[in-house]
Amino acid sequence: MRKIFLFMDTIFNKVDAKGRVSLPSDYRAIVKELSTEIVCYRSLSAPCIEGCLEDTLDKLATDIENATDFFSETQDNLTNLIFGDARRFAFDSTGRIMLSEKLLKHAQITDAAVFVGKGRKFQIWNPQNWEKEEARIRAEVMKNRPTLKTAKEAE
Amino acid sequence: MRKIFLFMDTIFNKVDAKGRVSLPSDYRAIVKELSTEIVCYRSLSAPCIEGCLEDTLDKLATDIENATDFFSETQDNLTNLIFGDARRFAFDSTGRIMLSEKLLKHAQITDAAVFVGKGRKFQIWNPQNWEKEEARIRAEVMKNRPTLKTAKEAE
DNA sequence: TGGTATAACATGGTAATTTATGGGATTCAA
DNA sequence: TTGAATCCCATAAATTACCATGTTATACCA
Numbered sequence: 001m002r003k004i005f006l007f008m009d010t011i012f013n014k015v016d017a018k019g020r021v022s023l024p025s026d027y028r029a030i031v032k033e034l035s036t037e038i039v040c041y042r043s044l045s046a047p048c049i050e051g052c053l054e055d056t057l058d059k060l061a062t063d064i065e066n067a068t069d070f071f072s073e074t075q076d077n078l079t080n081l082i083f084g085d086a087r088r089f090a091f092d093s094t095g096r097i098m099l100s101e102k103l104l105k106h107a108q109i110t111d112a113a114v115f116v117g118k119g120r121k122f123q124i125w126n127p128q129n130w131e132k133e134e135a136r137i138r139a140e141v142m143k144n145r146p147t148l149k150t151a152k153e154a155e
Numbered sequence: 156m157r158k159i160f161l162f163m164d165t166i167f168n169k170v171d172a173k174g175r176v177s178l179p180s181d182y183r184a185i186v187k188e189l190s191t192e193i194v195c196y197r198s199l200s201a202p203c204i205e206g207c208l209e210d211t212l213d214k215l216a217t218d219i220e221n222a223t224d225f226f227s228e229t230q231d232n233l234t235n236l237i238f239g240d241a242r243r244f245a246f247d248s249t250g251r252i253m254l255s256e257k258l259l260k261h262a263q264i265t266d267a268a269v270f271v272g273k274g275r276k277f278q279i280w281n282p283q284n285w286e287k288e289e290a291r292i293r294a295e296v297m298k299n300r301p302t303l304k305t306a307k308e309a310e
Numbered sequence: 311t312g313g314t315a316t317a318a319c320a321t322g323g324t325a326a327t328t329t330a331t332g333g334g335a336t337t338c339a340a
Numbered sequence: 341t342t343g344a345a346t347c348c349c350a351t352a353a354a355t356t357a358c359c360a361t362g363t364t365a366t367a368c369c370a
Contacts, residue, residue, distance in 0.1 A: 004213045008194070009242040014331070018345085022330050026243065045231060075224075092347070095329075117241070118234040119216040134239070137232050142199075169321070177320050247357060249320080316367070321360105328355070336347070 008117035020096045041086040042106040049124040163272035196241035197261040204279040
C-alpha cells in the first residue's frame, strides 16, 4: 500500500444516458490500492458531489470521538448529515460509476461532469458551475493570500 | 526516502512538438529515490510552472487538515485551488515528462524551457521570461539584502 | 597535460498500451 | 414483464513506453 493518496487535477468527463461516468484513471489507481469503492455524498456547502475513500470518513468519525468537547452541536449535526447521506459507489471493469439521481440533482449534472481534486477528497461539479466557482475562489484567495498560519487564526 | 535533497541549478532544455521535456538528470536522481513521478501546478504568483515531490504536497495536505477543521471554508478554498490544479507527471525511460497544455500556456512555454532549482521545489520558465525575472530578483535582493532574521520578523 | 575512449544525456520518431465512451446483451427485482 | 442496473465488447483517441541517434560531458591513459 502506498503511503501517499492525493486526489488531484481537474478532469472533464461525459455522463451518458444511463448516468454512467468514468472515474478518472488517476483516481481509480488510488482507490484500487485500498478497495474497489469510493464514498460519495452531497456537499454541505456547495452544489456539488463530494467523494473520498471510506478511510477518510472513518478518520472523521475517530476525530469526533476524540474531540467531542471540541465539536459544537451544530458540527455534530453536520456529521450526522454526512454519514446519513453518504453511500458507497463501486466502479465496473471499464472504470465507470453510476451516480444516483439524488446526487446528480444536487449537483445539477446532466450530460457532463468535472472531477476536481482536493487532496484527501474530491468533488464532482456541473462544468458551468465549476467554471464560475473556480473563478470565485481564485479571486478570493488572491485578494488575501492565506498562509497556513493566518488560515488558522481566521477561524 | 533520503532526508536531504535540494533541487538546484538552472537548466535549459528543449520542448518538442508534443510538449515533452527532459527532466534534468540531477532532478531525476532525486525523484527516483522515492518514485517515478513529480507533481506540477501553475504558480500562484508568477507565470511559471512549479514542481515538487508528492511528499511535499502531502505534507501541505496534512498541514491544512491540522490548521483548519473538516468543514472549514478556508480549507475548501485552498484545497480546491491547489489540488485541483496539480497533477502527477511520470517520466519515461529516457527521463522526459509531457507537460499539459494548461501548464505550458500559463508559463508561455512553446519550444524551450528553463528549470530553476528552489530547494524543495523547482520552477519551469519560458527562457526569456526567466531572464527578466532573474534580473529583477537580483536587483531587488542587492538593493536590500534580506537576512533570515528580518525575513522572520517581517511576517 | 593533451588526447582519446567511454558513458550519460537530450532529443526525434514510432510502436504499444491505456482510457474514455458508446452500444448491446444479460441479469435482477419490483 | 418492464425498467433498471450490471456486465461485456468494440473503437477511437490520447497517453505512455520503447528504440535510435547525435551531442555533450566524463573517465581514462599516454
